[in-house]
Amino acid sequence: MPPAPPPYIGRFAPSPTGPLHFGSLVAAIGSYLEARSRRGSWLLRIEDVDAPRTVPGAAEGIIATLARFGFEWDGEIVWQSRRLDAYRAAFEQLTAAGHIFPCACTRREMADSALARDGSRIYPGTCRNGLPPGRSAHAWRVRAEGTVAFDDRIQGLQEEDLVRDVGDFVVLRGDGQFAYQLAVVVDDAAAGVTDVVRGADLLGSTGRQIHLQHLLGVATPGYAHLPVVVNTAGEKLSKQTLAAPIDALPASAALAAGLEFLGHTPPAELAHGPLAALWAWATAHWQLDRVPRRAHAQAPAGLAATGS
Known part of the structure; x- marks a missing residue:
């Protein structure tokens, strides 16, 4: 008889670069309901590893907004800024195994490189076999090798x-900041995350993360990438596109709109009723198969309005 699968562990991992917007809410709803429908755990991680991009007070605002919308996470909140030793240990493990090399290339020098599907520049391998004479490292990269399929x-x-599609990628920047790709792999492994449900804007990062999982000898979770919410111009909702925060919106109405975006239509009266009733309906009716099979879709009217 085959062994039983491990208990489901999911997570939501916002970056505190600003308040939550409707796109963030959609990602939180999808990951939360998939975990609860599988009778699993749902963890909350604040991805503040990139200190220069962290906005003071944003993390606390995100936590308060999630609580106001009725999300209930399991265990203590994980803060990436407090886990630098774990990232350093993984970096040293990769270095000792020969998977990392120093890179002297600047952004300006890579400006003509082709774009990967996540918008980053495909590294041409300039420093793969050693730094050019007289140059010092600006970053440290992992050697890209093989094909990843999932x-x-x-x-x-x-x-x-x-x-071909990514190139050697950065895991430690010259300013001492560990890259998202390394931090997320280390954190998911440490928490025993079995399934990652997140926005399709991160689909282009998944190959790199699976590559790191293989190099570090940790398990690869299952993946499900939800459609990304875009505005009328086709831009992903974000701080950069001035997406309106959701912290002051009526919680039940916004939650119902998020469910509809994900292919689930709750009874109209629940959008104006108590949150507990809407969450009970959502948990009982959630099916990942109902989520539209597309990479992005426009936000409902009034939920992508630009902030000031």
Whole structure:
């Protein structure tokens, strides 16, 4: 008889670069309901590893907004800024195994490189075999090798040739900041995360993360990438596109709109009723198969209005 699968552990991991917007809410709803429908745990992690981009007070605002919307996380909140020793240990493990090399290339020098699908520049391998004479490291990169393939539960089969499509990628910047790609892999492994449900804007990061998981010898979770919410111009809702915060919106109405975006239509009266009733309906009716199989979709009217 095959062994029973491990208990489901999911997570929501916002970056405190500003308040939550409707796109953030959609990602939180999808990850939360998938965990609860599977009778699993839902963890909350604040991804503040990139100190220069962290906005003071944003994390506390995110936590308060999630609580006001009725999200209930399991265990203590994890703060990436308090886990630098774990990232350093993983970096040293990769270095000792020969997977990391120093890179002297600047952003200006890479400006003509082709774009990966997540918008980053594909590294041409300039420093792969050693730093040019007289140059010092601006970053440390992991060697990209092989092809990564995985079956995303929403977006379908994904395949990425790491050398061709991504190139060697940064895990430690010259300013001492560990990269998101390394931190998220270390944190998911430490928490025993079995399934990652997040926005499709991060689909292009998944190949790199699976590559790091293999190099570090940790488990690869299952992945499901939800459609990204975009504004009328087709831009992802974000601080950069002045997405309106949701912290002051009526919670039940905004939650119902998020459910509809994800292919679930609660009874109209629940959008104006108590949150507990809407959450009970959502948990009982949630099915990941109902989520639209697309990479992005426009926000409902009034929920992508620009902030000031």
